[in-house]
Amino acid sequence: TTIAAVVPAAGVGARMGLNHPKQYLKIGDKTVLEHTLGKLAQVPQLTKLYVAVSETDGYFDELDLSGLAVSRVTGGQERSDSVLNALLAMQSTAPDWVLVHDAARPLVEINDITNLIEQCLTHQEGGILASKVKDTIKRGTSHSEETVPRATLWQALTPQFFPYHQLLNALQQAQQNNAQITDEASAVELAGQPVRLVSGRSDNIKITTPEDYALASFLMSQQSK
Ligand code: CTP
Ligand code: MG
Secondary structure, three states: OOOEEEEEOOOOHHHOOOOOOOOHOOOOOOOHHHHHHHHEEEEEEEEEEEEOOOOOOOOOOHHOOOOOOOOEEOOOOOOHHHHHHHHHHHHHHHOOOOEOOOOOOOOOOOHHHHHHHHHHHOOOOOOEEEEEEEEOOEEOOOEEEEEOOOOOEEEEEEEEEEEHHHHHHHHHHHOOOOOOOHHHHHHHOOOOOOOEEEOOOOOOOOOHHHHHHHHHHHHHHOOOO
């Protein structure tokens, strides 16, 4: 079974509010993106890493990625466009499965990644890392209209892991239907196909705001101990 990794890293990081994309923020002596790629490089099942980077990105080529089997591919307008571009870029040497992992999630643990891969291969269906919602969840705008029962609510994380052709078809279909999707699983759900929920660590956070960056810096310093 061949598995390629796709790392969408073509966002601008608007919610971080910096003048450069958040994947190039430093934690210790390495950028967020280097930490993330370093994690994926430790997963023996992954044969190749494709990083989707903006056409105008001048930072990526300056990274020290020596020793990693990494290819730069061109990202797109939305995250799903970046992932689709990466899948199209590998079409001539298509792997059996693809593992998509956000550049902005450097805290992911290798154990969680291998667990996701093993469970999905065993059941022969796609799946994602997810963690059960811990807070009480309200629906509303200025006032709470409803408390949503949380027993069956999950927070979607990455990696998200699917057979190559299933994900390619689902993303193309979503694009044709102009569906707003923020992860791979939602495209597969729209195509009516199952997405296995594999419980993962909730500290696999996506660095989105300055608070997340502060927390990620702390967690990363704990991990490297
Ligand atoms: N991403 C991408 N291509 C896009 C948009 C996002 O590859 N057109 C990537 C980001 O680089 C990030 C991941 O998808 O690694 C998750 O997206 P998000 O956290 O939303 O990052 P940004 O879009 O960069 O941030 P923001 O939404 O605040 O602008
Ligand atoms: Mg975004």
